[in-house]
Amino acid sequence: MQEEIKKNANLKIEFYSEISSVGDDVRKKVRDRLEDLAVGHTDIIGASLAVEDIAGEETPFLYEVRLVLYMRPENIAVVEKGETIRKTITDTLSATERLVRKERTRRKEISHQPVKKEPDELYKASPEELYETYTPSRDPRSLLDDGRSQLASEMMMEEGMEQEAAYYITDQILEYVEDKISAS
Numbered sequence: 001m002q003e004e005i006k007k008n009a010n011l012k013i014e015f016y017s018e019i020s021s022v023g024d025d026v027r028k029k030v031r032d033r034l035e036d037l038a039v040g041h042t043d044i045i046g047a048s049l050a051v052e053d054i055a056g057e058e059t060p061f062l063y064e065v066r067l068v069l070y071m072r073p074e075n076i077a078v079v080e081k082g083e084t085i086r087k088t089i090t091d092t093l094s095a096t097e098r099l100v101r102k103e104r105t106r107r108k109e110i111s112h113q114p115v116k117k118e119p120d121e122l123y124k125a126s127p128e129e130l131y132e133t134y135t136p137s138r139d140p141r142s143l144l145d146d147g148r149s150q151l152a153s154e155m156m157m158e159e160g161m162e163q164e165a166a167y168y169i170t171d172q173i174l175e176y177v178e179d180k181i182s183a184s
Helices: 024-038 085-111 119-124 127-134 140-159 163-183
Strands: 002-008 011-017 044-053 063-071 076-082
Touching: 011 024, 024 044, 024 085, 044 085, 063 085, 076 085, 119 163, 127 163, 140 163
Parallel strands: 011 044
Antiparallel strands: 002 011, 044 063, 063 076
8 A cells, every 4th residue: 555645735755665554653653754754854765664574484473664754955764673662663763863863963064164255256257256256157147136135145155255346256257247238
């Protein structure tokens, strides 16, 4: 039986189980915990949970739960085995939550280490050099359409620049582009 549980329009959860004893209460628990994990974040876009009975003669009650969390930039997959369905699902969800929090912490640490550019070198460059360095493949008219704030934001995000340097470079590029367009 396969169904899609959708409480939040942005978070789709697929549930697959060949075991009929996995009821709505278990599905609700999975949905609630995953949605709690996604609240306030845009990195989780969906999930797929599969429950299988992998018992053999040596182990009469053995279940495997696989959870794939569709997360940007990289999906997370967790597989747990256990003797009871509920405990195995709980263990899978707990392991997934730990991995998500660890990944978010890692990304946060990386994002708080901006690349330092040497401001003095930037201020010595001509407007044409700045244009050729930071926006060579961009159409000059599209740069004007984007505007100062958008371009400065891109500089800060993509180049790791401090705000002051980003706005200075943006102003120089826009001045160069305006002159270039008016000259043609």
